[in-house]
Amino acid sequence: MSQVIDFKNVSTVGLETSPVKEALAGLRANEARYFMNKYKHEFTVIPISENKETYNYVTRILKEERDIEFLSKPLETSRFQVENIKFAYVFYEDGLVVNVMYTIDNPKKRAVGFKLSEGMKVPNELDGKFKFARQKSKLAGTIRGSFFVIKKQY
Numbered sequence: 001m002s003q004v005i006d007f008k009n010v011s012t013v014g015l016e017t018s019p020v021k022e023a024l025a026g027l028r029a030n031e032a033r034y035f036m037n038k039y040k041h042e043f044t045v046i047p048i049s050e051n052k053e054t055y056n057y058v059t060r061i062l063k064e065e066r067d068i069e070f071l072s073k074p075l076e077t078s079r080f081q082v083e084n085i086k087f088a089y090v091f092y093e094d095g096l097v098v099n100v101m102y103t104i105d106n107p108k109k110r111a112v113g114f115k116l117s118e119g120m121k122v123p124n125e126l127d128g129k130f131k132f133a134r135q136k137s138k139l140a141g142t143i144r145g146s147f148f149v150i151k152k153q154y
Contacts, residue, residue, distance in 0.1 A: 001050070005032035005043045007139060014047060014076050020095040023117035026140035027097055028076075031089070033139065039083070045076040045091065054079040058090045058100055061112060061154055068125050072096060085109075095120035102154065110150040118142050 003014060007029040015021040015028070032043035048055055054077035062068040072094040079088045088100040095117030103109040114126060118141035122132065130146035137143050 002044045002046045005029060005045060007033035007036065007043075010139060014045060015091070017073070018075065018093045018095060020117045020119050023119050023141060024091065024095050024097075026137070027095075027115060027117050027143060028091060030137045030139040030143065031097070031099075035082070041080065041082050043078060044080070045078045045089070047076055048074045048090075051077045051079070054088050055090055057154070058088050058098055058112075061100055061150060062098070064152060065112065065150060066129075066148060070096065070098075070123060070125055072123065094123065096123055100150070100154075102150065107153070108149075111147045112150060113145060113147040116144040 005028055010025050010029045012021040012025040015024050018024050028045065035041040035043045055074050059069070070092060072092040074090050075093055076091040077089060084104045086102040086104065090098045097115040099113045101111050101113065114130065116122065116132065132144040132146045135143045135145060
């Protein structure tokens with residue numbers, strides 16, 4: 001069952017098993033606010049049990065591009081297109097959010113982003129491989145993020 005994320009009334013529904021569920025819910029709401037403000041798009045998530053296809057897509061890119069495989073349990077996914085950009089998200093139990101931004105007509109604007117919920121340690125799979133910038137958010141507290149450019153076609 002899909003769920004539209006309300007960024008005005010932040011909810012932990014779907015994230016209950018996460019030790020940082022409030023921070024992860026804030027991060028998810030922050031993404032929802034961004035897409036509503038920038039694209040007038042409602043951010044919708046689907047439980048991982050109902051959407052393995054998006055999870056498999058994201059994990060394939062991680063594995064093929066950087067040989068990264070996360071041990072944390074995936075909880076939710078989201079996949080949609082706005083304008084000429086395809087987006088895919090995976091929300092993990094440990095507080096990690098991975099997103100793929102894949103511009104259809106510009107191979108130079110394709111990337112995988114990592115966002116860490118406040119209070120989350122950098123996962124071992126990323127530790128020392130990426131530098132994380134900090135960003136303040138009213139909904140998510142301090143977000144730490146990093147990314148890499150996608151080189152292949154997916």
